[in-house]
Amino acid sequence: MAQQHEKPHVDHVTGTATTGHEWDGIRELNTPLPRWWLWTLYLTIVWSVGYWVVYPAWPLITSHTAGVINYSSRAEVGEELAKLAMLRNAQAAGLSTASLAEIRADAGLQRIAMARGRAAFGDNCAPCHGGAGVGAAGYPNLIDDEWIWGGKLEDIERTLLHGIRWEQATETRVGAMPAFGRTGMLKRDEIAEAVEHVRSIAGLDVGTSANPAKGREVFAANCASCHGQAGKGNQELGAPDLTDAIWLYGSSRQAMTEGLVNGRGGVMPAWGARLDPVTIKALTVYVHSLGGGQ
Amino acid sequence: MASGRAAEPEHDPRDGIPLYAPAPKVYPQSVAGRFRNIKWTLLLAGMAIYYFLPFVRWTRGAGLPDQAVLIDLERMRFYFFFIELWPQEVYYLTGLLVLAAIILFLMNAVAGRIWCGYLCPQTVWTDLFMQVERFFQGDRRERIRLDAAPWSFDKIWRKAATHTGWLLIAWWTGGAWVLYFADAPTLVKDLATFQAPMTAYLWIGILTGTTYLLAGHMREQVCLYMCPWPRIQAALTDADALNVTYRHDRGEPRVSVKQAARLREAGEPAGDCIDCHQCVAVCPTGVDIRDGAQLGCIQCGLCIDACDDVMAKIRRPIGLIGYDTEAAVDARAAGLTPPRRRLVRPRTVLYAAIISLVGGAMLVQLATRSLLDVSATHERTPLFTTLRDGSIRNAYNLRIANKRSESRLVALTVDGPAGTTIEVSGALPASDWRAIVEAPADAAIDVRLFVSMPRRMAVGPSQMIQIKASDLAFGEVAVARENFFAP
Numbered sequence: 120m121a122q123q124h125e126k127p128h129v130d131h132v133t134g135t136a137t138t139g140h141e142w143d144g145i146r147e148l149n150t151p152l153p154r155w156w157l158w159t160l161y162l163t164i165v166w167s168v169g170y171w172v173v174y175p176a177w178p179l180i181t182s183h184t185a186g187v188i189n190y191s192s193r194a195e196v197g198e199e200l201a202k203l204a205m206l207r208n209a210q211a212a213g214l215s216t217a218s219l220a221e222i223r224a225d226a227g228l229q230r231i232a233m234a235r236g237r238a239a240f241g242d243n244c245a246p247c248h249g250g251a252g253v254g255a256a257g258y259p260n261l262i263d264d265e266w267i268w269g270g271k272l273e274d275i276e277r278t279l280l281h282g283i284r285w286e287q288a289t290e291t292r293v294g295a296m297p298a299f300g301r302t303g304m305l306k307r308d309e310i311a312e313a314v315e316h317v318r319s320i321a322g323l324d325v326g327t328s329a330n331p332a333k334g335r336e337v338f339a340a341n342c343a344s345c346h347g348q349a350g351k352g353n354q355e356l357g358a359p360d361l362t363d364a365i366w367l368y369g370s371s372r373q374a375m376t377e378g379l380v381n382g383r384g385g386v387m388p389a390w391g392a393r394l395d396p397v398t399i400k401a402l403t404v405y406v407h408s409l410g411g412g413q
Numbered sequence: 414m415a416s417g418r419a420a421e422p423e424h425d426p427r428d429g430i431p432l433y434a435p436a437p438k439v440y441p442q443s444v445a446g447r448f449r450n451i452k453w454t455l456l457l458a459g460m461a462i463y464y465f466l467p468f469v470r471w472t473r474g475a476g477l478p479d480q481a482v483l484i485d486l487e488r489m490r491f492y493f494f495f496i497e498l499w500p501q502e503v504y505y506l507t508g509l510l511v512l513a514a515i516i517l518f519l520m521n522a523v524a525g526r527i528w529c530g531y532l533c534p535q536t537v538w539t540d541l542f543m544q545v546e547r548f549f550q551g552d553r554r555e556r557i558r559l560d561a562a563p564w565s566f567d568k569i570w571r572k573a574a575t576h577t578g579w580l581l582i583a584w585w586t587g588g589a590w591v592l593y594f595a596d597a598p599t600l601v602k603d604l605a606t607f608q609a610p611m612t613a614y615l616w617i618g619i620l621t622g623t624t625y626l627l628a629g630h631m632r633e634q635v636c637l638y639m640c641p642w643p644r645i646q647a648a649l650t651d652a653d654a655l656n657v658t659y660r661h662d663r664g665e666p667r668v669s670v671k672q673a674a675r676l677r678e679a680g681e682p683a684g685d686c687i688d689c690h691q692c693v694a695v696c697p698t699g700v701d702i703r704d705g706a707q708l709g710c711i712q713c714g715l716c717i718d719a720c721d722d723v724m725a726k727i728r729r730p731i732g733l734i735g736y737d738t739e740a741a742v743d744a745r746a747a748g749l750t751p752p753r754r755r756l757v758r759p760r761t762v763l764y765a766a767i768i769s770l771v772g773g774a775m776l777v778q779l780a781t782r783s784l785l786d787v788s789a790t791h792e793r794t795p796l797f798t799t800l801r802d803g804s805i806r807n808a809y810n811l812r813i814a815n816k817r818s819e820s821r822l823v824a825l826t827v828d829g830p831a832g833t834t835i836e837v838s839g840a841l842p843a844s845d846w847r848a849i850v851e852a853p854a855d856a857a858i859d860v861r862l863f864v865s866m867p868r869r870m871a872v873g874p875s876q877m878i879q880i881k882a883s884d885l886a887f888g889e890v891a892v893a894r895e896n897f898f899a900p
Contacts, residue, residue, distance in 0.1 A: 151432055151433055152432065152434070153433070153434065153435070153638065154435040155631075155634070157432075249794070250794060251794035253794060253795045262795070262808075263798050263799065263800055263801070264800050264801050265800075363801035364799055364800070364801060365800075408838050410806065410808060410863060412838075
């Protein structure tokens with residue numbers, strides 16, 4: 120360790136006093152830190168004590184010291200969320216009085232409806248229709264231009280409010296694709312011919328052994344009442360267009376046959392009882408804008 | 414280093430080694446002369462620009478601020494006279510920082526620490542604060558005497574007046590700072606009537622504190638302990654760079670005027686330096702320039718003024734301390750004619766080349782930058798949608814930025830195979846292949862664009878298409894390229 124020096128040793132080259140520490144002839148120059156630097160360190164310590172008093176700091180067994188100003192980052196988030204909710208409700212006030220068409224026509228209302236609709240869609244619709252509204256087998260794709268029950272704003276709103284085949288709702292949309300096979304209304308070969316006929320009007324490949332006359336006859340007798348003679352469908356009854364490129368359950372022979380044998384009848388809940396009218400409006404505008412709105 | 418000037422180390426009785434030493438107070442003496450005048454001129458010019466620039470007006474058009482220099486954080490715009498920058502153009506700032514660094518290097522290679530000595534805010538504000546100090550407490554001698562004297566009414570009012578003066582300048586400094594972030598005349602009015610936002614007062618407070626601390630109390634300590642530039646510049650200087658230099662070839666050996674006369678008569682060598690310590694007394698950082706180039710020397714040139722003054726009085730040629738190169742001093746010391754100063758050296762050429770390259774690139778970019786931008790992001794879910802007629806549709810999220818100060822109509826078209834159609838929700842009806850959207854003034858809008866192709870034209874898995882936004886009035890065209898996906 121350092122020894123007591125009567126007079127500090129001075130380094131010749133720099134003219135600086137040394138500390139007296141020496142290692143293999145190398146001496147350590149005495150270049151003390153400035154005093155204010157030390158005071159800055161003390162100041163940070165004092166600051167930390169103040170911090171303990173003012174802010175939550177020390178962990179206790181089941182809680183922590185709260186600090187005199189009762190600060191909590193969680194409470195701060197809560198306040199901000201409450202503020203946001205207030206802001207959103209103020210914006211929603213505009214949506215509640217405007218008609219759907221007015222919302223569409225007003226860029227500001229449209230933007231609010233879209234933001235609100237996107238959030239509500241993710242919370243309520245995405246589980247069946249997919250996050251982007253792309254749907255899945257049996258769950259309609261909402262971004263294409265095919266609509267089973269209509270793609271106008273009013274149609275979409277009605278579907279949202281009352282659902283499809285939702286028994287609890289009195290105004291729900293009702294339409295049935297009967298189980299022609301299971302109930303014995305059509306025989307196995309009649310179903311096969313009907314499938315081939317539908318494939319022919321849809322522009323899909325048709326089996327070589329098909330009997331077009333038979334198929335047309337079965338279709339006219341059993342299917343045309345809902346889907347129309349030409350198979351163009353009927354949105355009043357929820358009967359899909361059978362001539363386009365979009366197939367809710369797939370366009371394979373197996374999927375078509377399954378539909379004819381067991382019938383089809385997808386269900387959508389009536390959201391009018393679950394969501395407030397503003398959210399329904401926002402959802403309507405949002406779904407309408409996804410790409411298929413008419 | 415600081416150690417060279419460290420005050421009497423405080424001896425700890427245990428081992429005699431102090432770990433901390435009080436910073437020795439520097440009492441710079443006032444001086445008059447060429448470099449002092451340059452410094453005053455630059456100080457006044459710099460302060461005038463800093464304090465009054467926010468009040469300069471610049472007409473931009475309706476709805477836009479008419480302040481020449483404005484950083485509008487709320488609307489995310491930077492205005493500088495005829496230039497208006499958006500956040501995505503922050504690379505100009507990067508370029509500016511690169512330029513600033515290389516210009517600093519070039520300044521250093523040509524004439525040493527010009528920045529430190531004349532332009533650095535720390536130097537400029539410290540200079541101003543020292544003048545306030547001098548006004549209330551007198552010059553070097555008076556100040557030393559005052560500090561040593563016991564507290565008295567005279568000492569108290571002089572000290573109080575000094576600190577009040579400092580705080581006022583510091584407060585004004587902070588006040589000017591916030592004016593760059595809002596409409597200056599309005600903000601001044603709001604500040605005076607306590608209607609300004611809390612942040613404005615907060616920032617004025619912060620800058621008042623830092624200015625008071627740095628220029629009033631820390632001064633040379635900032636240069637010695639906090640600033641990285643003295644360290645960097647030491648590695649960048651060379652023998653051909655002009656630096657404030659003590660010409661030891663002429664000054665040594667140091668003798669008194671009478672002694673020098675005697676020695677010269679006897680034909681013996683006598684230096685011009687009479688060891689009067691005037692160069693040390695006027696130094697704002699308290700270094701001795703005669704020890705050579707050093708970290709503590711900010712090269713402000715005040716010692717040149719002080720020494721020239723003394724040389725004139727003792728009737729010796731001025732310039733014992735002056736801007737000189739190491740090469741010249743060495744040559745004279747060896748009895749040779751100093752070489753011509755080399756301004757064109759590899760490093761100066763390199764720095765100048767980088768400066769013109771970066772500066773030129775920025776100018777070209779600025780001059781040719783488009784005031785209409787379009788960027789496109791392909792919708793990921795789903796990549797494509799099959800429509801009723803079998804055609805394939807892709808969705809794109811466009812962002813159209815209109816940097817003009819007026820609203821304009823933008824036509825959107827897509828370069829794709831025959832039969833390609835587009836649709837924009839909310840657009841003016843145009844045709845199947847063209848949509849027209851209104852881009853509001855000085856804003857960016859989001860547009861959802863649907864592009865459809867007949868099934869036989871939609872080649873999977875993807876093909877490149879061009880989305881073109883053309884301004885109908887000005888003819889500006891912006892293009893975005895994206896993929897079109899198909900099964």
